[in-house]
Amino acid sequence: MSADNTMESLLDMFIFETSQNLEQLEKLIIDNEKSSEFTDEAINEIFRIMHTIKGSAAMMMFGDVSSVAHSVEDLFYFIREHSEDHIDCNGVYDLVLESIDFIGDKLDKIKAGSNEEDDVTAITSKISAFLTKLKEKHQGVSQDATNNDTNKIAADKDDFSDGIASQDAGGNRFKVHVLFEEGCQMESIRAFDLVNKIAAFSTNLSCVPNDIMDNDNSVAFIREHGFDVYFNTEKSYDEVNTFFENTMFLRKVDIEEQKENELANNVSKAEVEAEASIVEPSKKQIDVAENVSSSDMHNQAATIINVHVAKLDKLMDLVGEMVISEAMVVQNPDLQGLDLENFKKAARQLHKITTELQDTVMSIRMVPLADIFQKMHRIVRDMGKKLDKEVRLEIIGEETEVDKNIIKHLSDPLVHLMRNSIDHGIEDKEDRAAKNKPQVGTVTLEAKNAGNDVLVIIKDDGKGLDKNKILEKAKKNGILKKEVSEMSDKEIFNLILLPGFSTNDNITEYSGRGVGMDIVVKNIEEVGGSVSVESIEDAGTTITIKIPLTLAIIDGMNIRVGKSTYTLPTISIKESFRPKKEDIVTDFYGNEMIMVRGQCYAVMRLYEIFNVDPDITDLTEGIFIMIEIDDKRACIFADELIGQQDVVVKALSNYIKDVHKIHGVSGCTLLGDGSISLILDPGWFLSRQ
Numbered sequence: 001m002s003a004d005n006t007m008e009s010l011l012d013m014f015i016f017e018t019s020q021n022l023e024q025l026e027k028l029i030i031d032n033e034k035s036s037e038f039t040d041e042a043i044n045e046i047f048r049i050m051h052t053i054k055g056s057a058a059m060m061m062f063g064d065v066s067s068v069a070h071s072v073e074d075l076f077y078f079i080r081e082h083s084e085d086h087i088d089c090n091g092v093y094d095l096v097l098e099s100i101d102f103i104g105d106k107l108d109k110i111k112a113g114s115n116e117e118d119d120v121t122a123i124t125s126k127i128s129a130f131l132t133k134l135k136e137k138h139q140g141v142s143q144d145a146t147n148n149d150t151n152k153i154a155a156d157k158d159d160f161s162d163g164i165a166s167q168d169a170g171g172n173r174f175k176v177h178v179l180f181e182e183g184c185q186m187e188s189i190r191a192f193d194l195v196n197k198i199a200a201f202s203t204n205l206s207c208v209p210n211d212i213m214d215n216d217n218s219v220a221f222i223r224e225h226g227f228d229v230y231f232n233t234e235k236s237y238d239e240v241n242t243f244f245e246n247t248m249f250l251r252k253v254d255i256e257e258q259k260e261n262e263l264a265n266n267v268s269k270a271e272v273e274a275e276a277s278i279v280e281p282s283k284k285q286i287d288v289a290e291n292v293s294s295s296d297m298h299n300q301a302a303t304i305i306n307v308h309v310a311k312l313d314k315l316m317d318l319v320g321e322m323v324i325s326e327a328m329v330v331q332n333p334d335l336q337g338l339d340l341e342n343f344k345k346a347a348r349q350l351h352k353i354t355t356e357l358q359d360t361v362m363s364i365r366m367v368p369l370a371d372i373f374q375k376m377h378r379i380v381r382d383m384g385k386k387l388d389k390e391v392r393l394e395i396i397g398e399e400t401e402v403d404k405n406i407i408k409h410l411s412d413p414l415v416h417l418m419r420n421s422i423d424h425g426i427e428d429k430e431d432r433a434a435k436n437k438p439q440v441g442t443v444t445l446e447a448k449n450a451g452n453d454v455l456v457i458i459k460d461d462g463k464g465l466d467k468n469k470i471l472e473k474a475k476k477n478g479i480l481k482k483e484v485s486e487m488s489d490k491e492i493f494n495l496i497l498l499p500g501f502s503t504n505d506n507i508t509e510y511s512g513r514g515v516g517m518d519i520v521v522k523n524i525e526e527v528g529g530s531v532s533v534e535s536i537e538d539a540g541t542t543i544t545i546k547i548p549l550t551l552a553i554i555d556g557m558n559i560r561v562g563k564s565t566y567t568l569p570t571i572s573i574k575e576s577f578r579p580k581k582e583d584i585v586t587d588f589y590g591n592e593m594i595m596v597r598g599q600c601y602a603v604m605r606l607y608e609i610f611n612v613d614p615d616i617t618d619l620t621e622g623i624f625i626m627i628e629i630d631d632k633r634a635c636i637f638a639d640e641l642i643g644q645q646d647v648v649v650k651a652l653s654n655y656i657k658d659v660h661k662i663h664g665v666s667g668c669t670l671l672g673d674g675s676i677s678l679i680l681d682p683g684w685f686l687s688r689q
Contacts, residue, residue, distance in 0.1 A: 012308065014060050015107055021049045022100050022107075023374065029100075030377040033093050038079065046096070047076040053103065064118045065106050071127040072099050077189055078134060087134065095127055097378070171203070171234040172257060176244065179226030179252040188219040190249060191227055197247075202231035226252065309404055312365050319354075319361050320553060320648035324670045326354050327645065331672030358646070362403070362550055369447045369456070370398035372411050376418050376445055383422045390429065390440040391422055400447035402454050403550040409527045410456065410547065413520040417458045417543055418443065420517070425462030425541050435538060437461070449549075453529075453571065456545040465535035467492050473501065490631075493533040497521045528569075528666055530629060530683055546629075554649060556669070558642035558677060559625065561606045562613045565677040566638070567647055567669060572682040574626040574633065576641060581620050594624065594635050601626065604685055605637045609664060615639050632686040645671075649679060 025046060032042050054069035075095070079087060102123055109116075178194065180187045191207075199205055207229045209221060221227075233240065237257055244253045330347045373395050380393045402410070426432075426441035433439065446457040467489065474480050474495045484492075495501060499518035521531050529547035548554070548571075556567040583595045584603075592603040603624075607614035616622040616639045624635045647669040652662070666681040 011060065011110070014056050015110060018053055018056060018065075018103065018107060021053055022104055023371070025049050026097070026100050026378055027374055029093055029096050030381055033089070033381065036089055038087075038089065038092070043076055043080050047073060047080055050076065062106070062110070062117075064120045065103050067120045068099050068102055068123055071124045072096060074189060075127055075131050075134075078131060082134075088130075091130055095123075095130060098123060099127070171232050172236070173204075173232050174230070174237075174240055175256045175258050176229050176231075176240070177226055177252075177254040177256075178229065178244075178250060180223070181249045181251040187223045191222055194247060195229060198229060198231055198243075201235060201243075202233040205229070205231040230258075307364075312361075312404065315361055316365065319358050322354055323358065323553060323646055323648055324672075326350055327672030328674065329672075333673060355646075358553060362553070365404050365550070366401040367404050367407060368399050368401050369407075369410075369454075372407060372414060373398040373445055373447070375411075376414065379415060379418050380422065380443060383419060387423065388428070389422065389426050391426055392440050392442050394442060394444045396444065396446040397448050400449060400454055401549075402547065406527050406547055406550070409523050410545070413523050413531075413545065414445075414456070414458070416517075416520050417545075418445070421458055421460040421462070421541070421543075425460040425464075427463050431463070450546070453546050453548055456547065457542060458545075459540060459542040461540040464537040464539055464541055465493055465496070465533070466537065470495055474498075477501065490532065490534060493535050496533060497531055525683065528681070528683075553646055554679075555644065556647040556679065557625070557644050558647075558671070559606075559623070559636075559638040560640050560642055561610070561638050562615055564610070564612045565642065565671065565675060566606065567645075567677045567679045568625060568627065568636070569679070569682065570644060572627045572629060574628040576623055576625045578622070579620060579624055584619055592619075594619075596626070596635075599633075602634045603637055604634060604688070627682045627685060629682055629686055634686055636680075636685065647677070647679070 028042050028046055028049075032038050038046075050069045050073040054066050054073055057063075057065035057069060072095070075092070079092070102118075102120070106118060109118075178191075180190060195205070195207055207227055209227060235243075237255065241255055244250060244255065330351070335343070376395075377393055380391050383389070384391045421443050422441075426443070427435070427437070429439055432441065442461050444457070444459040446455075446459070448455050448457075470492055471480075471484060479495065479498050479501070497517050497520070501517065524531050524545055524547065527547055529545060532544050532546075533541065534544070535541040555570045557570050557573055559566050559568060577596075579594055585593045585595060585600070587593055592605075593600045594603050603619070605614075605617075606612075607617075614622075619637060622637050622639055623641055624637055625641075626633060626635050649667045650669060651667055652665065664681055664684045665678045667679040669677050669679055671677050
């Protein structure tokens with residue numbers, strides 16, 4: 001493998017693992033925020049995650065990510081070492097979530113090919129200031145009770161620089177140069193810890209650099225060059241040497257016993273040299289040896305491997321071609337009229353193996369909705385804070401799986417619908433109290449299987465939709481297609497899905513611009529799905545997204561019109577039949593209708609819609625296929641049914657979709673005889689009613 005391929009592989013692994021860590025970290029923060037405290041397990045896990053991200057980012061030379069992760073790591077190191085009750089948990093939550101957003105945005109830029117390093121001063125300064133306050137607060141609380149506690153980090157550098165230096169000098173004078181082991185991490189904190197321990201048996205203590213915690217440049221200097229510490233002690237040289245030998249993570253220790261008259265010159269000289277060496281780097285380049293090794297990035301269970309989604313797409317394409325090839329062999333016109341028992345047996349075995357292979361590949365591509373469902377906790381949390389609403393998110397069926405490619409089409413619509421539920425649906429605290437509703441609103445996010453489809457349901461217990469307001473807006477925008485008296489409640493509510501429709505009078509950060517819901521519908525329809533709305537005033541709104549399990553291979557019914565062949569997804573077919581003449585009627589507007597068991601349905605002649613020459617025009621001689629989506633039904637008229645077949649969905653070219661604007665077709669497939677069949681979109685046919 002070339003160096004470029006190796007680097008690309010490492011980059012992919014870094015992006016994947018960091019994304020996974022960020023998701024886990026965000027979940028930890030949201031879960032702990034609900035209880036308004038950090039558990040010991042959560043603190044350790046957050047520290048571990050940030051340590052991993054820091055090391056991985058440093059190894060990949062992303063200094064900005066590493067710096068932010070290091071700052072959060074320092075914060076949680078202090079929290080872990082000083083399990084105190086007076087920590088401002090809300091402040092910690094906000095800082096960590098802001099850090100997550102920063103790193104997440106950086107990952108997006110890396111994916112887009114950007115290598116520029118972002119300015120981290122704003123966020124690291126916030127974390128540093130917060131940490132300083134924590135130390136000051138800790139020092140004030142613990143000073144009286146634990147004056148002799150030498151196992152914790154000093155909270156203020158003045159405690160061991162100015163304060164200790166003012167004590168009476170005496171005993172032996174030492175200068176010690178300390179250099180930490182490469183890769184030990186948190187050198188500044190370790191330096192504080194070490195100096196604090198020295199202070200327990202010494203006087204007149206000072207160190208160079210003297211701002212080892214508060215200055216990022218000093219931290220970098222200590223990491224590369226180490227630091228000097230000066231002190232007086234009654235201990236002998238051997239005792240001091242033994243102390244440093246028993247101190248962990250020290251790579252090099254130079255102990256020099258000094259005379260008192262050497263003190264001023266040596267300290268002054270060391271400070272000048274240190275200040276000259278500490279410069280602001282134009283771009284942080286972090287030594288690979290300081291960080292985790294590449295093996296840490298690949299430390300995964302032996303039974304699980306990560307596979308690039310492009311390889312799965314390629315595998316799916318190959319399986320699709322195999323399905324087509326099988327059909328071309330079994331349905332070969334040269335075999336018509338031949339009695340080939342052995343061939344039929346072999347063909348059945350081939351079909352069995354092909355089907356199993358297809359199912360296996362599909363299962364590999366399936367991923368649970370939990371990934372995007374869990375992200376909604378952050379949406380609910382942030383919007384609740386900004387809008388001053390108390391909202392609880394309930395998740396049901398997050399283990400439901402869908403195809404990997406559908407996930408990316410579902411994420412953005414789901415975010416928009418969740419925001420709408422909180423912004424439009426959930427009332428303010430005062431309004432809920434006036435309606436005798438619980439102060440905390442509830443948004444339920446549910447997923448469940450329905451045949452070959454998955455239903456994703458977003459439900460809130462808010463104020464619901466106002467039918468009169470919707471109709472008024474629809475009339476104003478001229479988007480009503482029928483008389484109001486003929487419209488069901490569901491049809492009225494579904495008007496909000498049309499372009500430019502918004503019932504929110506106030507433009508906010510989240511809504512009120514008349515855009516969004518139609519984009520949701522467009523994204524869902526791109527994957528063959530549909531969106532419907534139901535609502536009860538003052539009880540809430542329910543939005544249901546119906547999406548297919550997969551986009552790659554579907555179970556289809558082939559039908560013929562003249563010389564053209566079309567394919568209908570069998571999941572949308574209710575039944576097929578040949579009507580009697582007396583069942584065919586014409587309405588007042590001249591539209592053909594068919595009566596089926598007392599119900600009247602629209603008739604759609606395919607040859608008229610697609611302008612092809614049919615072999616049959618008499619409705620009683622052709623075949624009717626009743627299609628159904630949600631509660632809508634219609635009957636499609638064709639010459640004949642050819643038969644059921646697994647078909648590989650091929651996307652239409654942009655030229656056909658955008659230039660010719662062919663409607664009613666969602667894709668195409670290749671049949672066994674090599675001909676092309678257009679895959680019909682049942683949703684489009686039903687929307688024409």
